[in-house]
Amino acid sequence: MKRVLFVDDEPALLDGLRGRLRGLRSRWEMIFVESASRAIAEMELRPVDVLVSDMRMPGMDGAQLLSIVRDRWPETIRIVLSGHAENEQSKRLLTLAHQYLGKPCEENQIESAMERCLQMHELLTDSRMRASVGHLARLPAIPRIFAKLHAALLKPDVCVREVTDIVHEDPAIAAKVLQMVNSAFFRVTRRITRIDQAISYLGFNAIRTAVLSVEVFSLWQPGVIVAGLEPERLQARAHRVAAAVSALSHGTAMFDDALLAGLFYNIGYRVLLQERPEDLARASAEARARDIPLHEAERRVIGASNAEVGAYLLGLWGLPYAVVEAIAFQYEPERSGARQFDVLAALVTAERLVMAEDPLIVGIPHHACAALDDRYLQMLSAPFDWSEAQRRVSTDQTGGLVT
Incomplete structure (x- = not known):
């Protein structure tokens, strides 16, 4: 009990x-x-x-x-x-x-x-990993993006859109901003899930104070390097997936949650790189040696995949359950029991389309989740078929985010 x-x-x-x-x-x-x-x-x-x-x-x-x-x-x-x-x-x-x-x-x-x-x-059933995430106070920001945000916040004429675009660049900063705004001491009347709304509500002074505080943000310190999982590459891939999932969910009620799911879908790797880098390197080597998906090797070596780790962190920080669920089940969407096209389905479809065009982890087998094709989309009553999904993503995949 x-x-x-x-x-x-x-x-x-x-x-x-x-x-x-x-x-x-x-x-x-x-x-x-x-x-x-x-x-x-x-x-x-x-x-x-x-x-x-x-x-x-x-x-x-x-x-x-x-x-x-x-x-x-x-x-x-x-x-x-x-x-x-x-x-x-x-x-x-x-x-x-x-x-x-x-x-x-x-x-x-x-x-x-x-x-x-x-x-x-x-x-996240592994107690050691739960302890690692539970003790985590902050996710280190990518220095280049952190410096850009710091410089922007010092400008007297900075606007919400400029700050929003920079915050979107680094999922670690974005996740912390959402945790901040939805904490009760900021007295929001409803949960905020849009980064631009969060920044407007908090105000530049609150964001500036957080950015300058070593208690809230720190810079990424180079340590154990895992090929293909460098923070800059993870950030670039998250942007590709976020743009794709935005294209698939644009104009729907789930758009805001779907965008966050895309932005944060691989944030678990940021945790593992900080807390368990040696184990992550071992998992990467095992995936190559055994020719198995990396998330399976992570479970063998670490006791949890990056998906469960990321979902656990975001769940603790109070992000919407639809986002947490999508990230947790991204490798095994059938486990969610979903019967309609939702945030999870939009995420795995977007990720599969992006993966087909630009594999992130060279030399490491990628996951093969549910058969993502017309049958999968028809089963969930998706508002488009596979060809249309490809068209939407290729049309809107310009490196930016649809907001």
Whole structure:
């Protein structure tokens, strides 16, 4: 049974949560404590799967508690539940908390957040990899793009479109911007999934502060090099796939989510290059030696593929479930049980079309997911056949993103 620990110095609030969540006790073991020190003592007895903590508490505050939990129990999912957050504190929380919920919470918001976080455990079953992702505070940005963004933000006449185009260039920066804007301390009234809307809402000052903060962003440091998986090549491939998936979903209700799925589809490699580069190099060598798809070699060597790792990270950061699902099942779309043309189908179709024109990983067998052809598209009632999909992608595949 999954364990969830709630920490708040207000007994009345804990009592309210205890009563509100009583019906979930058959599914989750829930513990309620009134201080950070008691939370640590409880976790020393037995770790928990999810920690939900207030920020302002006497003695040790929520940020200090989250920092300790991140270092000692990185596999624990960390959620902040608070009605207060100053600017400096908010910046710290972006590296300490996976999600931030505001007080008072809307009906079922806490339950939904915990449910989704616990679902992530089913996507990434390897405990060591969960700990690596859980401890991850930030994804390093590509230096060239980071420098371009920094320079743009210093211009007095910079516009939203210019900043949006730069942020789109690096999925690591884009993912962090979306995590920022959808954290409750920015008080958005609805979830934002468009990068331009996120930048407009946050404002240049907030983006500039984040970019200049080593706590939020860092630069990519060259380490173990895995041929074909260099950050610049991953970024270029993500742009190709994002442009293709945009062409396939343009004008539909799923467009925003599909664009994000394309932009972030290989972000798991950014995590593996930072956290497990030697193992990723071993997986690459095994894929070549055994003539098997790289994602299968990753599961053998690392315990998870880049798809599960990327989906887990984005799920923790609160990105839309349709995006997380598409990235998680991109190699095995049949596992999703989808019966209609959705974000996942748009992603795997786009990726297959891009792969056919420009293989990314020379010498490494690529995945062969479901038979992607007219039968696949007909089964999902796609609004086009395979020839039309090729035409749309070839027409719009100009290196830019359709927005």
